[in-house]
Amino acid sequence: MSLLNITNLSLSINGTKILQDVSLSINTGEIVAVTGESGSGKSLTALATMGLLPEGSQTTGTITFEDQNLLTTSEADLCRIRGKYIGMVFQEPMTALNPVQTVGAQVAETILIHGAMSKSDAIAHATDVLTRVGLPQDRYPLSRYPHELSGGQRQRVVIAMAIALRPKLLIADEPTTALDVTTQAQILDLLKDLAHDYDMGLLMITHDLAVVANMADKIVVMRLGEVVEQGETKSLLTNMQHDYTKMLFAASGHQVNLPDFRASDVLLNVKNVVRDYTTPRKTVFGSKGVFRALNGISFDIKRGERLGLVGESGCGKSTLTRAIMGLEGVQGGEITLDGAPVFTGRKPNLAVRRKMQVVFQDPFGSFNPRQKVVRLITEPFHLLETPPTHEERQRLINQTLTAVGLDPSDADKYIHQFSGGQRQRIAIARALIIQPDLIVFDEAVSALDVSVRAQILDLLADLSAKYNLTYLFISHDLNVVRTITDRVLVMQHGEIVEQGETEQVFTAPNHPYTQELIAAAPVLPDLQQMKG
């Protein structure tokens, strides 16, 4: 008898079919991973189990939790089950906590609303639970507010709230997607240990096969609201039946054919760059503090070179990007492109600025929704002294759209008519259209599904071959950086701790931090080894 049994669950929201005959089960103490790309219905399966589906949802089938069909259970009874017998952890730790309540109060609330203990016992228990998830009282008092904690610490608080009453089932919806790799590894370990110690069933939802391949007992692969394949982890991975599973696995570890880099002259030179931010006074009459975001950064990018930049959030990656783009001045050192400074006086040097373009992370937020593609991608023409006109302009538009794998007729469409991957192609087209000397990719594939990400990476490799691109590829995803760059910089606390040939750095990292990063990065298991 399983702990949770989902049988033929179908869901439609306001008439739109979302889930179709989803069946899966979890036993006590078992870790089951549900994986799939966006739109596969994995999160809604979890919400259906919690009884937290959006309004207008209609379900058929059964979700049996300890002999009780949750789909027919009354809301009042569901409230007694949620938090006590089934706990849930969400993706975004930055917003999952109430900003105006202390973490202690929020953890104790789970205990109090289920009437499990008196108020003083609940607070004592909250203290224990927070200690269990790695937030001991001497360093993280209960009186802290969420904004005083980092993302990883907040996720620990969310986990503490979910496990405070030792639920029998814990549902974790992309619990580490928003976290840095080293934090991700810690949180995954914590979840695994908790499932083991408390003998909980753990339903783990993730888009990243590599994250779950090493911890799940069973894997369920979903696509477009249906389960395409499921089974025990080892047998499923070594004997993948469905094409989609194979594709997902291949795309996760996708390698591109990057053309060889031929030694050439220096394009971008960053020398001893220092960037300070002033921080508010600590006391009323105290002096302002200084936060050094970049501390003596030096590196070169040669023409035609693909340079990677890795590091965790807060290490100074974005600050460095802004400095390179000439968006902000620096307090020390110099950044030059082709010998000319990127920032002169109090503003970006336009002559240099037009030689650089940037592609951002969010394919949904980085476009004006009221402009047509043609207007969006020709925007960089404003940087030129003599923008191309008429036929020349049309030729460039057609050529660029074709180069990124779109059709010239797409120029007259609006951005909402495109998928996430297509939008990222448009973002690349926007960067390419003035044929810049340097392109900065700022987490440009991080928001994409693995299959789309593989296509975009292939596109970059193609474009590199065709246009001899020079780029700086910033990412927290080490596997992507490994395949798409020639050389890599590793940043920590505003300093470059290691740099070198990408393969060299990845196979034989010198700096302890690089070693830690590489060890923490989730990797797909070697199938040959698994079979053997």
Add this chain to the structure above:
Amino acid sequence: MIRYTLKRFLSLCISLAVASLLIFFVIEIAPGDPASFMLGINAQPDTVAALRAELGLDVPKFERYLAWAQGMLTGDFGMSYTYRTPVSQMVADRLWVSLPLALFALALSTLIALPAGIYAAARRGKTGDVAVMSATQLGVAIPNFWFAMMLVLIFAIKLRWFAGGGFAGWNKGLGAVIWSLTLPAISLALPQAAILARVMRSALLDVMNEDFMRTARAKGLTTTQTLWKHGLRNALIPVLTIIGLQFSFLLAGGIIIEQVFYLPGLGRLVFQAISARDLIVVESVVMLLVFAVIVVNFAVDLAYAAVDPRLRART
């Protein structure tokens, strides 16, 4: 928190100083010499000059500003040009009408609006929400002087429950004051309540879409518990802002309602003083209102910090 309070207080003092300068000099620039206005167009130049000297208008502007500002600080607002009585006394009399009226109206508006807004948000899209929203639409649209007259017709003339106009005075007791201020307070409160209810509703709806509300539900809270325990406090910031603005408006902006109900309030005082070029009264009342606005903002700032710990930390 202490640092935050000190910082806010410092900004309060600066705002007051800047406002007093602006008020004094802008009103000085306004055309019309009080002395010649008081004496009429046929007055002899030397009579006018004598009166100017008597009123203290012949000293340089900046000295007059200093004297005025100093007087304001010590409670001496000077003498009214037209009534020849101390301005502080005139203002105090009027304030005893306007302040209770404003507080009364604000209390009514808040007491009506917050429950209505919360109720509408909780029943979003359902009949209750539609009803509340239509009512607020109407509340915003109806001119309050018309509404005031309707109130007088029904509750003062027909039913005789409340006074139809005039102010009983504090010496008649609290009951009499409430008797004469109820209808004006309702007419003032209604449009404010309609606006505030809409703000409360939309603030709460915004908060209801937040991730932490879902987290709260996952802990086992019911929708109602989630709304009260996690939603309300987070939704209060925009509501506090509006309440602060409304108080300042109610204190001085009730002039039409004061006219309708024959109430000797601050609004009417300013109106009369302006028509009579009684600049010193205008300056004093305007300064007083500015003072009220700034103090209310200060209070609202402190309330923000009490509600949201992030604000305490940021500054």
